[in-house]
Amino acid sequence: MKLLPLAVLLLAGAADEDVALNRFNDPFEQVSSDIADCPEPRGPRVTAAEMRVQAHHRAERGTTCWLKGECSEPNAFRYDAAIAAELGGRLATAGALHPSSLWVTVQGRVVYLEGCVAREDQGPALEALARGLPQVQQALALVRVGQGGPLPYRRMDGQ
DSSP states (O other): OTHHHHHHHHHHHHHHHTSOBOTTOOOEEEEEEOSTTOOOBOTTOBOHHHHHHHHHHHHHHHHHHHHTTSOSSSSGGGGHHHHHHHHHHHHHTOGGGSSEEEEEEEETTEEEEEEEESSTTHHHHHHHHHHTSTTOOEEEEEEEESSSSOOSSOBTTOO
């Protein structure tokens, strides 16, 4: 009888392997929701197998930044929470943010803006705003312009 609870725990752990979660706890939040039917990006959520693949690269990237003298912190990912907080404040007053439905992810001093915008000029303007933060190394707007059309990011629903 004692094996049954152990079996349940093992099965639960195996099921968790395939669930996409924010396993590295990267800053990820929705910053606008003006455009209906804009699919939520997968953002920093990965399966356990994807996490294992990324772990070495993340450790190397975080340390290399410091060794090259590009970071004052010994890990590039230590900047992410502060970048996300400052960016959130700047986006709140940015004219380029609306109308849009956007999510922001910060990983290793790189800002990803994913979602949907109404105008072609919004993506480049939001990238420039993010790049203007002193600790941001790169900013990428992966956005769909207008209704319909392909999405340039992975969706949370797996499509």
